[in-house]
Amino acid sequence: MERRPGATFRWKGEYTHQLNEAHTLDTQLNVFETFRPQIPEAYREPDVLFLGNIHPELQLDVLQKVKRPSLVACDTMNFWINGQRDALWKVLEKVDVLIINDGEARALGQDSNLVKVAKLVLSRGPKHLIIKRGEYGVLMFNEKQVFGAPAFPLEDVRDPTGAGDTFAGGFLGYLAATGNRSPEAMKQAIIFGSVMASFTVESFSLDRLRILDYKEVQDRFREFKRLTQFEDIR
Amino acid sequence: MERRPGATFRWKGEYTHQLNEAHTLDTQLNVFETFRPQIPEAYREPDVLFLGNIHPELQLDVLQKVKRPSLVACDTMNFWINGQRDALWKVLEKVDVLIINDGEARALGQDSNLVKVAKLVLSRGPKHLIIKRGEYGVLMFNEKQVFGAPAFPLEDVRDPTGAGDTFAGGFLGYLAATGNRSPEAMKQAIIFGSVMASFTVESFSLDRLRILDYKEVQDRFREFKRLTQFEDIR
Numbered sequence: 266m267e268r269r270p271g272a273t274f275r276w277k278g279e280y281t282h283q284l285n286e287a288h289t290l291d292t293q294l295n296v297f298e299t300f301r302p303q304i305p306e307a308y309r310e311p312d313v314l315f316l317g318n319i320h321p322e323l324q325l326d327v328l329q330k331v332k333r334p335s336l337v338a339c340d341t342m343n344f345w346i347n348g349q350r351d352a353l354w355k356v357l358e359k360v361d362v363l364i365i366n367d368g369e370a371r372a373l374g375q376d377s378n379l380v381k382v383a384k385l386v387l388s389r390g391p392k393h394l395i396i397k398r399g400e401y402g403v404l405m406f407n408e409k410q411v412f413g414a415p416a417f418p419l420e421d422v423r424d425p426t427g428a429g430d431t432f433a434g435g436f437l438g439y440l441a442a443t444g445n446r447s448p449e450a451m452k453q454a455i456i457f458g459s460v461m462a463s464f465t466v467e468s469f470s471l472d473r474l475r476i477l478d479y480k481e482v483q484d485r486f487r488e489f490k491r492l493t494q495f496e497d498i499r
Numbered sequence: 500m501e502r503r504p505g506a507t508f509r510w511k512g513e514y515t516h517q518l519n520e521a522h523t524l525d526t527q528l529n530v531f532e533t534f535r536p537q538i539p540e541a542y543r544e545p546d547v548l549f550l551g552n553i554h555p556e557l558q559l560d561v562l563q564k565v566k567r568p569s570l571v572a573c574d575t576m577n578f579w580i581n582g583q584r585d586a587l588w589k590v591l592e593k594v595d596v597l598i599i600n601d602g603e604a605r606a607l608g609q610d611s612n613l614v615k616v617a618k619l620v621l622s623r624g625p626k627h628l629i630i631k632r633g634e635y636g637v638l639m640f641n642e643k644q645v646f647g648a649p650a651f652p653l654e655d656v657r658d659p660t661g662a663g664d665t666f667a668g669g670f671l672g673y674l675a676a677t678g679n680r681s682p683e684a685m686k687q688a689i690i691f692g693s694v695m696a697s698f699t700v701e702s703f704s705l706d707r708l709r710i711l712d713y714k715e716v717q718d719r720f721r722e723f724k725r726l727t728q729f730e731d732i733r
Contacts, residue, residue: 494728
């Protein structure tokens with residue numbers, strides 16, 4: 266499996282059978298080693314900004330070239346966490362939402378306990394830490410709440426590549442579309458992102474998303490409610 | 500870490516840092532090799548019966564010695580799944596609820612996809628398959644529903660030993676106490692078991708359960724609701 270954000274660099278690795286962990290075999294930066302992002306005029310006032318998984322200094326460079334968005338989210342990976350830790354913390358100071366997987370969270374926080382990792386990360390800038398756990402779902406930590414959801418159980422998982430990016434897209438798309446940043450909206454956005462990711466993995470690449478309509482998204486959102494909701498006890 | 504059901508046999512192994520998987524280093528059956536359970540008269544008409552993790556033939560023997568309970572649940576482990584598969588399937592024909600971890604489920608169903616494993620297991624006897632995933636929570640499959648919950652995020656996990664047994668105890672205890680077997684009660688029982696397990700791991704052995712009161716259980720159940728519940732979208 267290869268991960269190619271913008272097809273500009275190449276990550277070669279493999280997923281375990283549980284799909285919550287991707288094992289990196291090799292990372293080749295290629296053109297990213299000398300790349301400087303150019304931001305077209307039309308993109309310099311984003312309302313919501315997602316800093317994709319690139320060198321932290323480039324993420325910072327992008328942030329400095331745009332008018333401050335109302336929400337900034339950020340992805341990264343072990344390659345930067347281990348190799349560019351200081352630069353990464355500088356980015357995180359300016360980020361509202363950090364979206365990473367559980368292995369990356371443990372590496373960043375240098376602790377196996379995710380609650381402790383969350384406390385550290387939230388003290389260093391981000392208001393929300395979202396931890397993707399593949400087939401095991403997702404956890405969100407912020408000052409007011411901890412929220413968790415399982416992944417949608419699927420009988421056919423064809424291609425986990427891009428599930429994390431689709432999650433981030435669905436999460437941020439929901440917040441951008443509603444303009445709502447309440448604790449309740451943050452939870453809905455988490456489920457919305459999980460729904461989108463559950464569609465992505467059903468087919469190769471973006472094939473499933475290409476033919477997806479909003480009714481299907483709403484239906485699966487409701488299935489997610491049935492999957493997770495329960496009544497109080499006495 | 501050692502697992503000693505009834506202190507009669509010894510499982511020696513270790514948990515990974517993620518605590519959802521225990522690696523078996525060695526299993527010594529000891530007195531279990533020749534053990535035949537004697538059921539005292541007072542225990543021969545249980546309403547709810549939990550067949551602990553012993554040789555499938557002994558589980559069958561226990562089942563035959565009691566009046567048919569209204570609910571029979573069963574645990575097992577890879578040692579029996581791999582070594583006593585036929586005997587185990589014979590037990591499962593008579594079992595209502597199978598409670599195992601995800602590695603065991605994959606070994607039993609001989610498939611990495613848990614939805615496919617659930618379909619197979621539900622076609623062979625059990626009405627409910629409950630898959631424990633350690634820090635990642637739990638999934639329940641039955642004919643009418645799929646239900647999933649994350650584990651309660653804890654800052655201090657002292658001792659994961661016994662978390663699975665505590666989960667089973669809480670789950671079955673809730674069903675036994677309420678007498679309710681509705682789909683909603685099954686979900687509440689899953690959360691009740693998760694709540695109990697979350698207390699167990701906070702201290703060594705049974706230390707936390709010894710001082711636990713029902714108010715604390717109710718409070719954490721409500722925290723579980725806050726952790727997992729969300730509103731529908733338009």
